[in-house]
Amino acid sequence: xxxxxxxxxxxxxxxxxxxxxxxxxxxxxxxxxxxxxxxxxxxxxxxxxxxxxxxxxxxxxxxxxxxxxxxxxxxxxxxxxxxxxxxxxxxxxxxxxxxxxxxxxxxxxxxxxxxxxxxxxxxxxxxxxxxxxxxxxxxxxxxxxxxxxxxxxxxxxxxxxxxxxxxxxxxxxxxxxxxxxxxxxxxxxxxxxxxxxxxxxxxxxxxxxxxxxxxxxxxxxxxxxxxxxxxxxxxxxxxxxxxxxxxxxxxxxxxxxxxxxxxxxxxxxxxxxxxxxxxxxxxxxxxxxxxxxxxxxxxxxxxxxxxxxxxxxxxxxxxxxxxxxxxxxxxxxxxxxxxxxxxxxxxxxxxxxxxxxxxx
Numbered sequence: 001x002x003x004x005x006x007x008x009x010x011x012x013x014x015x016x017x018x019x020x021x022x023x024x025x026x027x028x029x030x031x032x033x034x035x036x037x038x039x040x041x042x043x044x045x046x047x048x049x050x051x052x053x054x055x056x057x058x059x060x061x062x063x064x065x066x067x068x069x070x071x072x073x074x075x076x077x078x079x080x081x082x083x084x085x086x087x088x089x090x091x092x093x094x095x096x097x098x099x100x101x102x103x104x105x106x107x108x109x110x111x112x113x114x115x116x117x118x119x120x121x122x123x124x125x126x127x128x129x130x131x132x133x134x135x136x137x138x139x140x141x142x143x144x145x146x147x148x149x150x151x152x153x154x155x156x157x158x159x160x161x162x163x164x165x166x167x168x169x170x171x172x173x174x175x176x177x178x179x180x181x182x183x184x185x186x187x188x189x190x191x192x193x194x195x196x197x198x199x200x201x202x203x204x205x206x207x208x209x210x211x212x213x214x215x216x217x218x219x220x221x222x223x224x225x226x227x228x229x230x231x232x233x234x235x236x237x238x239x240x241x242x243x244x245x246x247x248x249x250x251x252x253x254x255x256x257x258x259x260x261x262x263x264x265x266x267x268x269x270x271x272x273x274x275x276x277x278x279x280x281x282x283x284x285x286x287x288x289x290x291x292x293x294x295x296x297x298x299x300x301x302x303x304x305x306x307x308x309x310x311x312x313x314x315x316x317x318x319x320x321x322x323x324x325x326x327x328x329x330x331x332x333x334x335x336x337x338x339x340x341x342x343x344x345x346x347x348x349x350x351x352x353x354x355x356x357x358x359x360x
Contacts, residue, residue, distance in 0.1 A: 003217045005221055005224055007136060007137075010158055013161050014162040017163060017165055018164075019161075022124060023055045026095065030120040033093035035061045036094055037099060038108035039064075039099040039104055040065060047099055048063055062084075064081055066080075069256075070103055071256060073143050074144075091116060095121070096109075096112040098112075098122070101127035102130045102134035104130075106134065107142060118155065120158040122160075126169075127170060129261055131164070131167070131220075132215070132216050135160045135162075137231075138156035138231065139154060147248070164212040179197070180243075184242055184243055184268060185219045185223065187242065188331065188336075189336075191333075227240075236339075238327070240329075243270075245328050246328075247263040251263040252317065253310045254305075258299070265298035266299055269286055269290055269300045271331075272289050272330075273356060274330065274348065275332070280332060280346075282333045285334060301360060326350070327347055
């Protein structure tokens with residue numbers, strides 16, 4: 001069974017075993033004279049040969065491999081990839097094919113957004129996190145020493161192709177990291193989905209194909225519905241940042257030693273607690289999040305090695321900061337977010353946030 005979700009200018013195709021027809025779909029939605037497959041050194045041995053071989057019947061194909069991990073999502077990697085593509089003869093008649101997790105998707109997407117002032121990209125996410133979040137929405141970018149995703153562009157893919165069988169090669173911590181974003185989707189928009197994740201956690205953590213197919217489809221639908229109405233994050237799309245302001249700050253402060261989803265899990269608990277303290281969320285919202293995140297074996301507390309002041313300082317590097325103030329997307333309850341006059345996010349005094357970080 002394949003689910004197809006309308007994400008506005010493109011479609012997200014989700015199924016089990018879909019990788020075997022990636023080439024057909026890629027050439028259907030973004031036919032090109034040349035194809036540049038970008039992946040990392042962990043994913044390449046698993047899937048690159050088949051994808052390159054299948055695409056080679058439709059045009060000239062080059063394979064570009066970057067080291068695995070957030071530490072390599074940099075301007076240096078972007079420069080190396082674009083130079084490699086130029087040396088391989090790529091031009092405007094090229095389609096980029098991103099095969100990997102969120103790091104590869106962001107990096108390859110940014111290459112596509114800037115190469116020859118913009119060429120098509122097809123996202124083929126291989127991690128649960130990328131399947132339900134990073135590959136959908138058109139955000140691309142790289143990290144800098146100052147913070148995460150501070151250099152980038154909006155560049156929507158020609159299509160997103162999701163084979164849920166691919167998560168079988170992920171480690172359990174990586175699957176759990178992806179579950180954090182799914183839990184976030186339920187927390188911001190769909191209480192029933194949030195409850196359903198809670199009841200199927202065992203199957204999801206064991207990479208059950210049917211449970212994963214349902215999870216990815218429902219999460220993608222939630223994100224696509226939000227993004228369709230606010231592609232440039234001027235309004236309601238800000239709700240997708242729940243857990244990410246403090247989550248990204250923790251991620252930066254710990255030097256990316258924690259997985260992204262682990263940091264988002266901690267960030268959601270902190271920001272839900274903040275919402276309760278500010279009178280925005282009903283009492284018990286943070287406790288309910290804690291309960292489900294614990295069941296998913298995700299962390300819910302700031303690592304004791306990270307000083308509260310260091311985390312607070314890192315929030316000021318957030319690309320969503322406005323006029324020197326940090327904005328937070330806050331829930332009112334499980335399944336609903338607060339719509340502020342300023343537009344789905346509110347500024348919170350640093351002293352309040354520091355007190356929160358000190359307490360938790």
